[in-house]
Amino acid sequence: MHAFSDSTTATSTAVQVPPSLSLPVIEAAFPRRLHPYWPRLQDKTRAWLLQKRLMPADKVEEYADGLCYTDLMAGYYIGAPDDVLQAIADYSAWFFVWDDRHDRDIVHRRPAAWRRLRFRLHTALDSPEDHLHHEDPLVAAFADSVGRLFSFLPGTWNARFARHFHAVIEAYDQEFHNRMEGKVPTVEEYLELRRLTFAHSIWTDLLEPSVGMELPESVRKYPAYRRAALLSQEFAAWYNDLCSFPKEIAGDEVHNLGISLITHKGLTLEETIAEVRRRVEDCISDFLVAEREALEFAGLLADGTPRGAELGTAVRACVGNMRNWFSSVYWFHHESGRYRVDSWDDRSTPPYVNNEAAGEL
Structure with a gap:
């Protein structure tokens, strides 16, 4: 398996990126690709959302494709077997719905509902097979997607x-x-928390079933590999903060790098946007260095033995997909209806959420 499979297709986009969010280096040096399974992936994840009752049928019909959740995953895990990509895409769609439930529980001040869901998810994670028919669709769908991920x-x-x-x-x-x-x-507290709420380790872990093998700890913890993985995720988290700034200010959010910079560093709005952009751009340039070193490491692993060849190929594929994450994340933020705050009737209430009913079980 190559870092970029022969079956992948380069894609272009006609989306207009606002100048404040434009990153010419991504558009020029990080070609966008989509897994060839993507059209079926979109259809099957849409059907899964309906089957698992994660979104009302009218919301799925009107918003699911436009949210582009499957596009994000199909642009990342290039080379993954179709069933692996499907499981990842369904899990990712679940993650977005969970994030929305969490947000609505906060907005409607439902601590008991959130506490109940939190403990149910912990329990389902430890024994997904026992929660496939849970009364809360969010728990049942989580158990289904995690159980499938655990099979690889x-x-x-x-x-x-x-x-x-x-x-x-x-x-x-x-x-x-x-x-x-x-x-x-604080900025320091936020950066630490963000690595968890953005699930840096999870998306990196999922690179492994995509290449069909668990990487040894010595490979996963090799400095260049770890740094390339971290930078790809940091880019995604901080670019998300830059793009979702209007949405989160409208929703009285407190978790955004920009909000922490304004509150604790005394930066103006303009200075904050410039600082977040600087961090985003540094992630790109630093990744290019780590990527080169990680690929050199892959070459060292390919030591002439069958095991070495297998490991070297897997690492090249994983690092190639870390690169894919940059373009996939970038275009997702400009194509997904998740960030079109200005088109919402209520800037604090996403039109694709079941605003009142969720969390009452």
């Missing part, structure tokens, strides 16, 4: 994924309490 690699990978996602759930709980109390974390 050994139990050691499953345990690592579960450990990482338990930490994500707890980070969402911290964010819940911060928002309920109106507490804006």
Whole structure:
């Protein structure tokens, strides 16, 4: 398997990117690609959202394709077997719906509902097969998607994924309490929390089933590999902060790098946008260095043995997909209806959420 499979297709986009969010280096040096399975992926994830009752039928019909959740994953895990990509895409769609439920529980001040969901997710993560028919569709769909993800690699990978996602759930709980109390974390606190709420480790873990093998710890923790993985995720998190700034200010959010910079560093709005952009651009330039070093490492792994060849190929594929994440994230933010705040009737209420009913179970 090559870093970029022969079956991948380069794509172009006619979307106009606002100058304040434009990153010419991404458009020029990070070609956008989509997994060839993408059209079926979109159809199947839309059907899964309906089957699992994660969104009302009218919301799925009107908004699911325009939210572009499957585009994001199809642009990232290039070379993944179709069933692996489908499981990842369904899990990713679930993640966005969970994020929306979390947000609505905060907006409508439902701490009991959130606490109940938090504990149910922890339990379902440890035994997904026991929660496939849970009364809360969000829990049942989570169990379904996680159970499928657990079928691809050994139990050691499953345990690592579960450990990482338990930490994500707890980070969402911290964010819940911060928002309920109106507490804006410091920049340092925010950066640490953001790596968890954005699930840096999860999306990196999922590179492995995409290449069909669990990487040894010595490979995963090799400095250049870890740094390339981290920078790809940091770029995504901070670019998301830049793009979602209007949405989160409208929704009285407290979790955004820009909001922390304004609150704790005393920056003006203009200075804040410039600082977040600088961090985003530094991620790109630093990644290019780490990418080169990680690919050199892949070459060293290919030591002439069959195992070495397998590892070297897998690492090249994973690093190639880290690169794909930049363009996939970038275009997702300009194509997805998730960030078109100006078109919403209420800038604080996304039109694709089931605003009142969620969380009452």
